[in-house]
Amino acid sequence: MIENTVWIFVWALIIGIALTYVFIILNHFKKKERPKKATSYKCMDGDTVKSRGEVMIDNLLTKLDINHIYEKRIQVKGNPIKCDWYLTDYDIYIEYWGGFDKEYLKRKKQKIKLYKKGILNLVSIEDIDLKNIYKNLPEKLSEYIDIEEIEDTKYCPNCGKILDSRF
Numbered sequence: 001m002i003e004n005t006v007w008i009f010v011w012a013l014i015i016g017i018a019l020t021y022v023f024i025i026l027n028h029f030k031k032k033e034r035p036k037k038a039t040s041y042k043c044m045d046g047d048t049v050k051s052r053g054e055v056m057i058d059n060l061l062t063k064l065d066i067n068h069i070y071e072k073r074i075q076v077k078g079n080p081i082k083c084d085w086y087l088t089d090y091d092i093y094i095e096y097w098g099g100f101d102k103e104y105l106k107r108k109k110q111k112i113k114l115y116k117k118g119i120l121n122l123v124s125i126e127d128i129d130l131k132n133i134y135k136n137l138p139e140k141l142s143e144y145i146d147i148e149e150i151e152d153t154k155y156c157p158n159c160g161k162i163l164d165s166r167f
Contacts (some may be wrong), residue, residue, distance in 0.1 A: 013030075044160055053098045054084065056133050056157045057125060064138070064147065065161055068094075076118035081111060082155065090145050092121045100127075 025026045040048050043058040061068045072086040074093075085094040093115065097108055099111040121144050129136040135157060138147050156163055 005066050013108055051096075051098055052157065053096055053125075053127065057085070057094070057096055057137065059157070059160045060133055060137055060155075061087075063155075066090075066141075076114040076120065079114055081114055090121075092123060092141070092144050094123045094125060096125045098127050 002129060004099050041055045042048055042061065043050060043055055045058065045062040047058050049055055049058055051069060056069070058070065067088045069086045069088060071082050071084065073080060074086070075081075083093045084096050086092075087094065095108075095111065095115075099105070099108075112122070112124070123137075123140045123144070125133075125137065125140070131141075141147050155161065
């Protein structure tokens with residue numbers, strides 16, 4: 001009887017150790033939970049864009065009362081392009097270059113070549129331009145259109161409201 005009890009204890013111990021080991025292994029390979037990241041953003045005019053930088057640009061175009069189409073598909077010398085914005089009243093294309101990986105930079109070069117090949121009016125917005133987009137975008141657009149300067153006021157990048165001096 002004592003011998004059976006010892007065997008039961010030994011087997012329980014072995015099973016307990018095995019289950020503990022399995023639990024540790026499963027926890028090790030379990031994906032770490034990360035906070036959910038937004039994959040799309042709503043703009044003031046109802047456009048849905050893919051990044052915060054695009055929200056800032058789209059909202060500023062709306063604030064400047066410039067008609068635009070987000071992600072218009074076009075053909076340039078037989079090559080399909082999806083531009084970030086097309087300014088319908090001015091025949092201007094805007095590209096926001098917000099990526100930095102190797103493939104993105106390769107595609108950026110190709111797109112710029114196609115815009116030149118098609119003799120299209122391109123305004124390129126780099127990530128650094130977002131630092132003061134309310135000055136930089138009108139400046140770049142003024143190469144093609146007569147645009148009123150925006151006073152050096154700080155605006156909320158999400159809603160476009162004027163921020164006070166604390167920001």
